[in-house]
Amino acid sequence: MASKNDCGKISEINANSKWPIVIHNEQKNNEISRLLQQRHKVRFSDSTVPGTFIFPLSAIAFMVTPLDKVSLEWPPKSGHIQLDHDFIDRVLKFIQIHRNSYLVVSSALHGPHEMEVIAAIQQRFVDSNLKILPVHNDAECVQTIQTIAQATCKPTSTILKSRLDGILSRQSREEVVLNILSQIGLRHHECLVLQQGFGSLSAIAMATREQLMDCSLDNQTATKVQTFFRMDNYAEE
Secondary structure (H helix, E strand, O other), X not given: OOOHHHHHXXXXXXXXXXXXXXXXXXXXXXXXXXHHHOXXXXXXXXXXXXXXXXXXXXXXXXXXEXXXXXXXXXXXXXXXXXXOHHHHHHHHHHHHHOOOEEEEEXXXXXXXXXXXXXXXXXXXXXXXXXXXXXXXXXXXXXXXXXXXXXXXXXXXXXXXXXXXXXXHOOOOOHHHHHHHHHOOOOXXXXXXXXHHHHOOHHHHHOOOHHHHHHOOOOHHHHHHHHHHHOHHHHOOO
16 A cells, blocks of 8 residues: 555645546536546546546546435425435436445535425435535536545556556657557547546556446446456466
């Protein structure tokens, strides 16, 4: 495992770089997306769950929603919170796709009504891996999700294998990345999407099938990519 000093160095680098983020098209014109585009490399997609912001390099996904859109009634009746059915369906799909998932609920005030709704969400998804983060506004939302994403530290030593060393040493050249991806049999557009979405071969190599599909790949193509980078293929003989 990486030491605390190593994690600190990686986080410092991440904080100063433009991370790729995949955002659902419904969020394209809102303030959160505008703020993120000022600091990050954003790609919009219809293939993700509505309301989601995905950080492929850190394997973290956030679903952002106004708290007053979660309950069927607003203000809700005390003791009788009814969560919106569409909201529940979206969250269920969201946590099925993303292992490391956060629900960010936004409300200017965090009074009794708001806390009751948050408690109802926690109770509904108590058996899942969903983490709930209340925020007051868009700026706080952006700060929160950036901080969590940047704090994620993944030592690259667990990813690299002997046969990838020569390739990864030159991965700063985009044409090399695209050339390697084309050898898998991907179309040029698919190669570009992966290169832009993940930023490096090491990130593509450790991506889950769900994360690859979040970059607009179909299931068969995602499986093909995973097979190519499967660790067993690069084990020393």
